Amino acid sequence: MAKMLIGGELVDAQGGKTIEVRNPANGEVVGQIPRGTTADVDAAVDAARKAFPAWAAMPGSKRAKLMHAAALKMHEVVDEVAKLLAMEQGKPLAHAKIEAQRVAENLEYFAGLADKIRGDYIPLDDPSKFGITMRRPVGVVAAITPWNFPLTLFANKLCPALATGCTIVLKPASTTPLATQRAIEAINSAGFPPGVINTVHGAGSEIGDALVSHPKINKIAFTGQTATGKRIMELAAKNVTRVTLELGGSDAMIVADDADIRRATAAAAIGRFFNAGQACLAVKRIFLFEKIAEEFMTKFTERAQKEWKVGEQFAADTKMGPLHTEQQRAEVEAQVADAVKRGAKVLAGGKRPEGAEYSKGWFYPATVLTDVPEDSRMATEEVFGPAVPLFIVKELDEAITKANSSIYGLGSSIFTKDMAKARKAAEQLDAGYTWVNDIQIAYDQLPFGGAKQSGFGKEHGVEAIESYTEKKSVVLGSG
Ligand code: NAP
Numbered sequence: 344m345a346k347m348l349i350g351g352e353l354v355d356a357q358g359g360k361t362i363e364v365r366n367p368a369n370g371e372v373v374g375q376i377p378r379g380t381t382a383d384v385d386a387a388v389d390a391a392r393k394a395f396p397a398w399a400a401m402p403g404s405k406r407a408k409l410m411h412a413a414a415l416k417m418h419e420v421v422d423e424v425a426k427l428l429a430m431e432q433g434k435p436l437a438h439a440k441i442e443a444q445r446v447a448e449n450l451e452y453f454a455g456l457a458d459k460i461r462g463d464y465i466p467l468d469d470p471s472k473f474g475i476t477m478r479r480p481v482g483v484v485a486a487i488t489p490w491n492f493p494l495t496l497f498a499n500k501l502c503p504a505l506a507t508g509c510t511i512v513l514k515p516a517s518t519t520p521l522a523t524q525r526a527i528e529a530i531n532s533a534g535f536p537p538g539v540i541n542t543v544h545g546a547g548s549e550i551g552d553a554l555v556s557h558p559k560i561n562k563i564a565f566t567g568q569t570a571t572g573k574r575i576m577e578l579a580a581k582n583v584t585r586v587t588l589e590l591g592g593s594d595a596m597i598v599a600d601d602a603d604i605r606r607a608t609a610a611a612a613i614g615r616f617f618n619a620g621q622a623c624l625a626v627k628r629i630f631l632f633e634k635i636a637e638e639f640m641t642k643f644t645e646r647a648q649k650e651w652k653v654g655e656q657f658a659a660d661t662k663m664g665p666l667h668t669e670q671q672r673a674e675v676e677a678q679v680a681d682a683v684k685r686g687a688k689v690l691a692g693g694k695r696p697e698g699a700e701y702s703k704g705w706f707y708p709a710t711v712l713t714d715v716p717e718d719s720r721m722a723t724e725e726v727f728g729p730a731v732p733l734f735i736v737k738e739l740d741e742a743i744t745k746a747n748s749s750i751y752g753l754g755s756s757i758f759t760k761d762m763a764k765a766r767k768a769a770e771q772l773d774a775g776y777t778w779v780n781d782i783q784i785a786y787d788q789l790p791f792g793g794a795k796q797s798g799f800g801k802e803h804g805v806e807a808i809e810s811y812t813e814k815k816s817v818v819l820g821s822g
Contacts, residue, residue: 432522678730
């Protein structure tokens with residue numbers, strides 16, 4: 344059974360209870376985790392608070408060394424962690440491996456920044472004095488992560504926290520705690536002082552409030568649904584705790600009349616069907632210029648039908664595993680049904696795959712719809728599964744207006760050879776990211792975060808350092 348890491352010790356929940364973790368492909372129990380209580384939250388936060396002063400005072404180069412060592416430890420367990428991730432999350436093993444490797448890469452990236460965090464010298468009007476700014480770590484970070492990319496999303500929080508001298512209490516999703524816990528144990532074995540890295544497990548509905556409203560938490564780094572983010576923001580207000588919120592999205596892809604259709608359909612398919620569509624940054628609405636609409640639809644439908652083999656996560660030919668939970672599949676099915684009831688046409692997928700191998704899991708195929716009403720659920724809500732609506736537009740202004748009509752503003756993309764169109768899209772799409780002629784992949788080097796109800800605050804890039812540090816002004820008089 345997995346444990347929690349609190350103050351350097353691997354422990355069970357104080358209440359002695361556990362939660363079962365299940366394989367989404369067949370419902371079998373694959374592990375157990377402690378069902379943490381508020382007493383466990385208190386213990387983890389206290390441990391993180393106690394460890395904070397010494398960790399913050401440690402020279403950045405020493406923290407960097409530990410993080411580099413942790414990256415090596417992470418590399419050693421990639422296969423083991425990936426297997427756990429595939430089993431509990433449902434994603435194909437090969438994709439789980441990429442995700443586990445990303446943790447090590449993220450550690451390396453932020454280790455490289457740990458000894459480069461610094462302030463400024465600022466001349467003042469009075470020549471007998473001058474100002475400086477210093478960047479101080481914010482303190483104890485509560486990191487709360489979802490089940491879709493459990494590893495990369497905890498790394499996005501852990502790595503800048505460690506680099507800046509913050510300590511952390513991590514609460515993974517209760518349906519995907521196993522890979523995270525194993526990865527954390529490997530990372531911690533590099534020699535971090537006890538209490539720098541802590542985990543608590545348990546249902547967000549039971550321990551989430553205690554963690555988020557804890558007076559000794561200085562920052563909440565949250566990734567998850569917009570509804571949960573709103574609740575967290577409300578609770579954080581109680582202690583004026585800073586938050587970064589990485590929330591839902593409904594990314595638009597615009598395909599202009601001069602686009603390379605082969606590349607655009609390949610990017611749209613990966614952008615929509617990777618991770619069985621359960622990605623925040625995913626192509627969730629596609630706007631096609633009239634001239635290329637038919638060609639795009641035919642080629643994209645072909646890819647959806649032929650290239651995205653649904654199957655069990657350990658089968659070598661599986662491109663798409665099951666959806667993560669029964670509820671998740673029911674939600675996508677309801678969104679598709681709503682569109683169809685209102686006149687949408689199904690070009691690919693649209694119903695559960697048949698066969699004994701699919702009977703016990705939450706499988707759903709790559710699904711493409713056209714003639715989807717603009718006020719239907721598929722168009723207005725986040726679709727967190729492998730189904731996508733295609734819309735036809737006359738020109739770029741219409742595409743941008745429709746793309747921006749969403750409450751979300753996470754990612755966006757445009758396929759065009761015309762620099763003027765690309766520039767206009769980059770300038771006018773309300774989103775935290777715009778890709779031009781490229782697949783929606785977030786880069787370590789570029790700041791990532793949403794606009795509108797997709798949240799605020801940045802992960803990745805040197806910008807991530809800003810939200811884990813407080814810039815303090817100091818005036819130095821002549822004495
Ligand atoms: P979720 O239901 O909001 O859960 C996310 C995390 O919050 C889980 O650890 C959950 O714990 C916890 N939680 C639930 N209620 C809580 C509460 N009252 N207080 C504190 N924590 C609480 O999200 P999800 O369904 O796992 O994830 C899918 C969503 O995440 C999608 O909307 C997706 O777009 C978004 N997402 C956004 C990004 C981004 O970077 N913008 C990246 C990935 C995913 P339990 O598991 O125990 O419920």
